[in-house]
Amino acid sequence: MAKYIEDEYDEERPRKKSSSANGSGKKTSGKKSSGGKSSGTKSSGAKSSGGKKTGSKGTGKKGTSRKQQARKQRRRIIIFIVEIIILVIAVVVLYSVLTATKGGKMEIKENDIIINDTVQQEEEATMKGYRNIALFGVDSTTGALTKNTRSDSIMIASINQDTGECKLVSVYRDTYLNLSNDSYNKCNAAYAKGGPEMAINMLNMNLDMNITDFVTVGFAGLTDTIDALGGVYIDVDDNEMKHLNNYQICMAENLHRDYTPVSSTGYQLLNGLQATGYCRVRYGGGDDFRRAERQREVLQAVADQTKKASVPSLTEIANSVFEETYTSLDLSEIVEMLSDVNKYYISDTAGFPQESYRATGRIGSKGSCVIPVTLEDNVKWLHQYLFNDYDYEPSETVKTCSAQIYSDTNGYLK
Secondary structure, three states: OOEEEOOOOOOOOOOEOOEOOOOOOOOOOOOOOOOOOOOOOOOOOOEOOOOOEOOOOOOHHHHHHHHHHHHHHHHHHHHHHHHHHHHHHOOOOOOOOOOOOOOEEOOOOHHHOEEEHHHHHHHOOOOOOEEEEEEEEEOOOOOOOOOOOOEEEEEEEEEEOOOOEEEEEEEOOOEEEEOOOOOEEEOOHHHHHHHHHHHHHHHHHHHOOOOOEEEEEOOOOHHHHHHHOOOEEEEEOHHHHHHHHHHHHHHHHHHOOOOOOOOOOEEEEEOHHHHHHHHHOOOOOOHHHHHHHHHHHHHHHHHHHHHHOOHHHHHHHHHHHHOOEEEOOOHHHHHHOHHHHHHOEEEEEEEEOOHHHEEEEEOHHHOEEEEEOOHHHHHHHHHHHHHOOOOOOOOHHHHHHHHHHHHHHHHHOO
C-alpha cells in the first residue's frame, strides 16, 4: 500500500544545497506529528507512530481482494504503457547533446509514495476506474535519468481503464509548488533532488493525485522513434519555422547527421529531427506555455501514427526505446500487451496551472515562476477536467500548500 498522509507530512528528507527540498502536509514544518494517528476512523492505511497502519482493515479476504484488484488494474494499464513509452519520447525536447542513456526498471516501494488521505475516498468514487501515470523528460546531457537533473517536461497521463480514453496534462516546469518535504520552489527541482519518487510525491501532494507508476526518458531515441513511425503530421506557422530549423542545426551537430530544413508553413509531415526541433521552440509567443502545448501536439501526432503501426513494429520500437528509459514497469509486461494498444486514445490535453488560474512573476531568489492562483482552485479544476468531478473539495494538505504559496508569492505579483 502507498503511504497515505492525513493532515501532515511526517517525514523529513535529507536536503542538498544544490536543490530545494520538498513539501508538507497539514503543517509546514516537515516534522513528524506527536501521535502520527488519524483523527478519523477510516481504514486509510495511514501509519501510526508505531509504524502500523491504523483503522479496521477488515478480513484477510478483503486484503486479498484488494491485491487482486491492484493486479488487474496494473494489467489493464500495461496495455497502454507501450504507447505511453513511445509517446513520452516526444516530450523530451530540451537536450542540447545526445548521449546514449541506459536506463532500466526501478522498484518503487508503495510505502514511500505519498497519497493525501482524502484521495482514498476519491479512489472509490470519482477516481475509480482511472489510472494515473507520471511522465518525465529530464534535462540531462550525461545520461542521468535517475536524479541530479531537473525534469524539463512533466506530464500526467490519466487513463480511463473502462473506455480507453486518456487525457494528458502538462505541469509547467517552473510552477511554484511544495516539493514534498516542506520546501517550495520550481516543481522541476523535485526530480533533481530525489528522482522519480520525490517527483511523484510532489505531484501527489500538491494535486491530490494517486500516482504510483512513472516513465522517464532522455533525449536519445526521440528522432529515431518518430522516424521509425514514419514521421508525424504537424501544422507549422511562420514564426515557428525559423526557430525549428535553428534547433535542427544544433541537434544535427550533436547527432552527427544531416538535417532537412522545413521550407514551408502549414500542415505537413515532419521527420524525427524536425519534430524534435518543433517541440523545442519556445519563442514566437507563448513562451513555456506554448512550448508545452507543442509537446502535447507532438504526443497526439505520435499517437495517431502509433495506431497505424503493426504489432511487430511497435515491439521493435518498444525494445529499442526501453534501453533509454527509466521506469517502474517491466518491458516484458509492456510487450505482452501490445496487441490491445489500439483500445486507447488521447481525447484531450491541457496545462497546469490552468490559464484562468495562474500568474507569472519573479519570486526572489527562486527566479521567474508560474504561480497557481490559487493552488486550491487549480486542483478543483484538475479533478473536474480529469475525472468529471464538479464538486471536488481539495484535501487539507492541498489547502495548506495553497496558503503557503499565496504567502510566499503574493508580495511579488502585481
